Amino acid sequence: MKDKLANLKKEILDYLKEVKDDQVLRELEIKYLGRKGKFTEVLRNLKNLDANEKKEIGQLANEIKKEILDKFKEVKNIISGENNQNKNIDVTLPGKKIKAGHLNPLTIIQNELEDLFIAMGFMVLDGPELESDYYNFEAVNIPKNHPARDMQDTFYIDKKNKAGEYDLVMRTHTSSVQVRAMQKYGAPLRCVVPGRVFRCEAIDASHEHTFDQMEGLMVGEKISLVNLIAVMKELLKGIFKKEVEVRVRPGYFPFVEPGIELDIKCTLCEGKGCPACKNSGWLELMPAGLVHPKVLEYGGIDPQKYSGFAFGLGLTRLVMMKYGINDIRLFNSGDLRFLEQF
């Protein structure tokens, strides 16, 4: 009898371990503890035992019955979720705050610049990042084997054209869109072209292999350096919301004549010298100049009738100056501690 009770207990507890829903639990209860249940049957037979056995087995049977009933109750609670903490949810509490994303500092400044230029009548254009050698170099007056190509070492794509040349490059500057824009819209023309550019570059605090520029191009009758300087001033005032010290020096780019370099006094060290400005106190921000007549010709525009200016703003560097970011590598680091500050 003792063995029978022990086996029955084991059988019931094994079943209870597997039970996952209310219906099965109920069926199990009826099967063992119901009026005609297997366990009830054993209890009923206790009356046939002799007095001594009845006392000993009876006590054991009661203990086992209590254990089984407790286990049934526990399983029932788990199934109905009573032991589950979810039961205690207070629906009046405020929900978990969903973290809203935000714009990258580069995008913030790019948007501000676009608004500024749109207000001055400029279009905002786009261009391909994977560019032909023609638009990136030749059309801006940098022929094959010209030493000026060394200024912008780039990533050539491992695919030859029909003539057996590698003619696809990751664009090295947004100037690649100059001739595309002239061919599409003709003169007069005012546009800015923000976008990513790529260079095979030795990386440091102010040099990245992937960074952003914003090209500016204005073509019309009698456009001169005066127009260029007026637009540059407007741009810097709009972004920095205060006077910033700049210096202009001659600069060489095959696609402008004359060419200038506009440097900005390093806002990180106030001109004292730091790694971001290579200890010079100045940061090269925006080369510019009057569009070379040959480039106008490539764009299908008559250089006798029209002239123009162009600039190539280092957008990433401008953002560094604006927000006091001392290392350009932070932009591509994916470090949320950096990005969440803006």
Ligand code: FA5
């Ligand atoms: C150019 O890319 C010319 N296309 C700019 C131009 C346009 C000149 C129109 C005249 C007329 P440059 O290589 O200097 O020029 O780059 C322009 C700006 O991009 C620099 O002044 C600097 O602010 C930024 N820049 C250049 N190289 C890097 C780099 N590796 N990392 C971050 N910013 C850079």
